[in-house]
Amino acid sequence: MPDALRITDLSFTYPGAPDPVIRVRSLTLAQGEQILLTGSSGRGKSTLLQLIAGLLDPSSGSVEIDGTPIHSLRAAKRDLYRGSKIGMIFQTFNLLAGFSALENVMAPMIFSPIPKREHRDRAAKLLNTLGIERIHAEPDQLSLGQQQRVAVARALACDPVLVLADEPTASLDPENAAAAMDLIQNACRERNAALLCTSHDPRTAERFTRRESLDQLADAPTLTNAGGR
Amino acid sequence: MAITDLTIVRRSMQVRLFSTVTTILMVGVAVALMLTLLTLKDATRNAFSRGTGNMHLLVSADSSPLVSVLNGVFYANPPARPIEWTKYGQLVRSAPWEFFIPVQQGDSYLGFPVLASTPEFFSKFEPNDKEPWSLVEGRPFERAFEVVLGSTVAKSSGLKLGDSIFLTHGIASSRQLGDPNAMQPHVHTDFKYTIVGILAPTGSAHDRALFTDLDSTWIIHAHDRRKRDDASTQTTTVEDLTDADRKITGIFARVATRPGSDVSAAIPSTAYRLRADPTITVAMPKTEIDRLFSIVSNIDKVFIAMAVVVIISSGISITLALYNSMEQRRRQIAVLRVLGSSRTRILRLILAESALLGIIGCILGLAVSLIGGQAGAATLKAQLGIFLDPTLPLRPTLLVLGGTTLLAMLAGIIPAIMAYRTPVAKNLKPIA
Numbered sequence: 001m002p003d004a005l006r007i008t009d010l011s012f013t014y015p016g017a018p019d020p021v022i023r024v025r026s027l028t029l030a031q032g033e034q035i036l037l038t039g040s041s042g043r044g045k046s047t048l049l050q051l052i053a054g055l056l057d058p059s060s061g062s063v064e065i066d067g068t069p070i071h072s073l074r075a076a077k078r079d080l081y082r083g084s085k086i087g088m089i090f091q092t093f094n095l096l097a098g099f100s101a102l103e104n105v106m107a108p109m110i111f112s113p114i115p116k117r118e119h120r121d122r123a124a125k126l127l128n129t130l131g132i133e134r135i136h137a138e139p140d141q142l143s144l145g146q147q148q149r150v151a152v153a154r155a156l157a158c159d160p161v162l163v164l165a166d167e168p169t170a171s172l173d174p175e176n177a178a179a180a181m182d183l184i185q186n187a188c189r190e191r192n193a194a195l196l197c198t199s200h201d202p203r204t205a206e207r208f209t210r211r212e213s214l215d216q217l218a219d220a221p222t223l224t225n226a227g228g229r
Numbered sequence: 230m231a232i233t234d235l236t237i238v239r240r241s242m243q244v245r246l247f248s249t250v251t252t253i254l255m256v257g258v259a260v261a262l263m264l265t266l267l268t269l270k271d272a273t274r275n276a277f278s279r280g281t282g283n284m285h286l287l288v289s290a291d292s293s294p295l296v297s298v299l300n301g302v303f304y305a306n307p308p309a310r311p312i313e314w315t316k317y318g319q320l321v322r323s324a325p326w327e328f329f330i331p332v333q334q335g336d337s338y339l340g341f342p343v344l345a346s347t348p349e350f351f352s353k354f355e356p357n358d359k360e361p362w363s364l365v366e367g368r369p370f371e372r373a374f375e376v377v378l379g380s381t382v383a384k385s386s387g388l389k390l391g392d393s394i395f396l397t398h399g400i401a402s403s404r405q406l407g408d409p410n411a412m413q414p415h416v417h418t419d420f421k422y423t424i425v426g427i428l429a430p431t432g433s434a435h436d437r438a439l440f441t442d443l444d445s446t447w448i449i450h451a452h453d454r455r456k457r458d459d460a461s462t463q464t465t466t467v468e469d470l471t472d473a474d475r476k477i478t479g480i481f482a483r484v485a486t487r488p489g490s491d492v493s494a495a496i497p498s499t500a501y502r503l504r505a506d507p508t509i510t511v512a513m514p515k516t517e518i519d520r521l522f523s524i525v526s527n528i529d530k531v532f533i534a535m536a537v538v539v540i541i542s543s544g545i546s547i548t549l550a551l552y553n554s555m556e557q558r559r560r561q562i563a564v565l566r567v568l569g570s571s572r573t574r575i576l577r578l579i580l581a582e583s584a585l586l587g588i589i590g591c592i593l594g595l596a597v598s599l600i601g602g603q604a605g606a607a608t609l610k611a612q613l614g615i616f617l618d619p620t621l622p623l624r625p626t627l628l629v630l631g632g633t634t635l636l637a638m639l640a641g642i643i644p645a646i647m648a649y650r651t652p653v654a655k656n657l658k659p660i661a
Contacts, residue, residue, distance in 0.1 A: 050654045053567065076571040083569015090657060094564045098244035099232075106232045111569030119231035154568075 002067030004161045004194030005029035005052065010061035012044075012051055020059060022048050023218040031161065034185060034195040036208035043214050045198040049164045052196070053086050054078045066161045083111040087155030087193065089184065091167040093147045095139040101127060101150045102135040105157050112158045126153045130183065145176045152184055156191060163188050165197040169204055181207055234574070237565070238582045245554050249586070252543075252550045256590020257597060259543040260633055263536040264598035267625045270529050272606075272617040274522055279616060280433030281514035282355040285496045288312070288320065288480040288503065294512030295521060300334070301479040302514060303434045304342040307334045307400060312509065314475035320509075324499050327483040328353040333446050334478045336396040336417070341382045343396055343439045345446035351377075354481050356431040358491065366390055367426030373445045373467075377426035381436040393421045396439075396449065417449040419464075432616025447474050540633055544640040547586050551579065551644035562648050563656035572649050579645035580638055587637020591630045595621075 005028065012022040021044045029035055039045045050056045052063050054070040062069050065085050073081055087108075095104050105123035114122070127135050130149045132142075139147050148168070155163050165184055169177035181204055188195040197208070205211055242249040280302045281287075290310035291297040299305040311333075321329045330350050336343040344350075351369040355361045362369075367390045370377055378388060388394065398415040422441060430436055444467055451474040452465035486493040496513065503511045562575055570578075602619030609617050 046658070047654070050657075055567065055653045076573065079566065079569055079571040079574075082567070088567050094560065094567075094657065096240070096561055096564060098240040103232050103236070103240070107237075107565070108568040110232060110234070111574075116231040158569075 001031055003028050003064070004031050004033065004066060005196065006064040007052070008062050008064075010051065010063060011059050012047060012056065013059045022051060022058075022214075024048065024061070024214075025218065027212070027217055029162070029194045029196060032189065032192040032194055034188065034208060034210065035197070036205055036211045037196060037198045037214065037217075038200060038205060038211060039198070039214040041200065045214065046166050048214065049088070049166050049196070049198065052162075053088060053164060054082050080111060083108055084113065084158050085161050087158070087160040087163040089151050089155045089163065089165040089168045091170040093139070093151040093171075095147060095150055095154070097139065100136045100138055101132055101142065101146075101153075104139070104150055105153045108154060108157045114158060123153070123157060126157060130187065144172060145179065148172065148176070148180045149183060152180075152187055156187055156193065159191060160193050162194045162196065165195065167198055167200075169199065169201060174203065177201065178203070234578055234581065237578055238585055241554075241558065241561070241578075241582055242585070245550075245557070248550045248554065252546055252586050253590045253593060255546045256540075256543040256587055256633065256637065257593030259536070259539040260591050260594025260629060261597040261601070262539055262594075263533075263629050264594060264621055264626060265601065266529075266532050266536050267629070268598065268602055268619055268621055269617070270533075271622050272619065274518075275618055276432065276616055277518050277522070278515065279357050279431065280435055281518070282357050282360075282433075283483055283491065284354060284481045284514060285484050285493075286480075286482040286500055286503070287512045287514050288482060289478060289510050289512070290508065291510050294510055295517050297479070297510045297512040298514050298517040298521075301332070301481075301512075304334070304344075304438060307342070308478035311476035311478055312480070314472060314477065316508065317477060317480065320480065320503070323503065324495070325485040327485045328481070329483075330354055330481040331443060331477040332479045332481060333443055333476065336398055336446065336449075337400045338382070338394055338396055338439055339386055340400065341379070341385075341437055341439055342400060343376075343441060343446075344435075345441050345443045347443060350440065350481070353483075356433050356435050360431070362431075363429040365427045365429045367424070369426055370440065370442050371425075373442055373448065374420060374422050375425040375441065375445075376422040377428060377440040378424060379428050379436040379438045379440070380430040382439055383427045388424055390424055390427065392424045394424065395420070396422060398450075398453075415453075417453070419452060420445070420449045430610070430616070432610075443475075443477070444470075447476075450474065540629075540636065543590065543633075544587075544636040547583055547637050547640035548643055550586075551583060551641055552647070555644055555647050558648075559651050559656045562651045563653045566651075566653045567657065575651070576645045576649040579648045580641045583641020583644070584634055584638040587634045587640075590637070591633050594633075595626075595630065 007024050007027040010022065010024040011020040013020040037045055037048070047056065051058055057071055063071060068081065070078055070081060096107060099107065102123050105126055106119045109119045109122070124135055127150070130153050132146060132149050132153070134142065139150065142150065168184060169180050172180055185195065185207065199205065287297055287301050289297040289301055289308055290312050291300055291308050300308045317331055328349055330346055330353065332350070333345040334342055348369060348371065351362050376394065396417050398417060447470050448465050448467065451470050452462065454474070455462045455465055455469065484493050484495045484499050500511045500513055503509065565575060598621065606617045606619040
């Protein structure tokens with residue numbers, strides 16, 4: 001079974017910048033594995049996640065998702081591949097305004113090969129599993145914690161092999177942050193989805209047995225380890 | 230039910246409801262304006278073609294054929310110059326006519342013109358092609374001093390069968406009639422007319438007229454002449470009429486044609502031959518109406534051009550609405566990209582939204598022009614007796630609707646390109 005994520009000699013330099021903002025010699029994430037990526041603010045954690053998701057093109061190196069070099073895919077195929085293989089969770093949730101919780105979870109499915117007749121039941125079941133009862137409520141009618149759950153459900157909607165969580169608890173109070181991390185980690189574990197989470201919250205760091213900083217990744221030859229907590 | 234691209238478009242429109250509604254209204258008003266102008270253009274022409282009916286030629290002593298038609302068929306003014314009855318006798322023998330009906334105008338009732346003619350006016354002349362006269366009540370005039378009312382006259386005056394009226398010399402304006410200080414027109418009070426029939430609406434100017442026989446008209450004017458000559462004159466009859474009293478102002482003529490045919494090669498040649506007589510004017514009414522519309526067609530073009538400008542403005546409003554919304558929706562676009570949407574799909578979504586704004590605007594405009602057209606036509610018919618067919622002309626309507634939708638889609642191109650180019654990474658950053 002291929003690794004969920006394999007990064008080799010990845011570098012990214014913004015146009016006009018003298019030095020690369022991202023340098024990762026090597027990073028491998030097995031199926032279902034969980035890792036916390038740390039780094040000071042502005043160090044490039046979000047940029048790395050966008051490189052992994054194929055939203056940015058690297059200056060050099062490669063990123064394989066489930067055995068496929070994502071940047072070798074043509075743009076439209078890459079977008080579809082991202083939709084079906086990668087789930088993303090954001091600090092500000094980025095739920096679609098005007099869409100209900102249910103529709104937010106169904107949204108990624110329209111870009112996936114999942115049969116249309118399954119979309120609704122699948123999304124409703126996922127929301128139910130994550131404790132959202134008001135599935136027809138719009139995001140602004142839900143609490144922050146509930147919005148986070150909807151965002152998690154959306155990230156997992158297409159059964160991704162990899163979930164990228166970019167500072168997922170930064171908008172939440174400590175109690176809700178802990179609950180959200182429980183939710184994200186457990187949900188990924190139950191679906192055998194690998195999790196790459198960025199955070200600079202020490203309490204979040206404690207939840208991961210495997211933690212890497214961007215500085216280490218730039219130097220380390222190969223980094224593999226057992227799953228998260 | 231699964232969500233689709235259309236769901237995304239609909240939600241996007243709902244989120245910006247005010248902008249969506251105002252843009253749709255603008256497109257709707259533009260389309261309704263355009264369709265109304267197109268309908269009016271055809272309907273007015275059709276309305277003007279009513280009234281000439283099955284006549285081929287209109288003979289008068291007016292200054293030009295167009296004036297002759299305006300006066301003789303549309304009652305614009307009483308013809309100023311009469312035709313002598315002896316001339317009528319010569320003309321009726323000049324060609325094989327299917328009908329050659331003398332008419333005389335000059336009197337009025339409550340401002341409505343009175344047309345005097347012979348019984349053939351009702352039995353042979355049809356006010357509209359294949360639509361003979363139809364009476365709601367009563368019968369056509371048969372004897373002297375009987376009068377038949379057009380539908381609008383009957384409705385406006387409230388007169389009914391058996392009522393008596395006096396005719397006024399000339400056409401008195403309503404202002405004259407209502408103002409005691411104005412110079413009052415001469416009323417033929419010595420001769421009472423009895424209403425014997427009320428006509429069904431024809432959708433022509435004839436609805437605004439009264440119809441009586443020629444002898445009565447000649448008698449009341451001969452009586453005035455005789456009273457001027459001899460103030461003791463008590464009454465006047467047909468026997469008192471002189472040749473000079475027998476005057477007409479027009480002749481409704483139809484050249485003999487084969488049964489079932491409305492045209493004949495003899496029509497232009499007959500008209501040409503009659504025009505050799507300098508004392509008369511010979512008009513082919515349908516040709517004159519076509520000429521009238523060719524004169525005013527430039528005004529039509531100006532109105533249509535204005536409507537096109539309004540439609541283009543509505544297209545610009547779509548561009549502006551979508552352009553202004555781009556700032557708000559960059560994050561949504563970025564999220565959709567993350568979820569798996571390609572750039573081209575985003576481009577298609579914006580173009581679809583733009584087209585949908587146009588399509589809904591078209592439906593609204595179509596509904597407004599259809600309902601408004603029906604209501605307007607019903608009001609015109611009820612209030613003024615004017616028949617306007619509110620049916621939308623099919624081809625121009627499809628052209629307007631298709632063109633507007635295409636324009637709406639084109640209006641979305643710039644915002645769609647902006648959406649296509651939306652940088653994902655930049656727009657996923659948390660809002661400060």
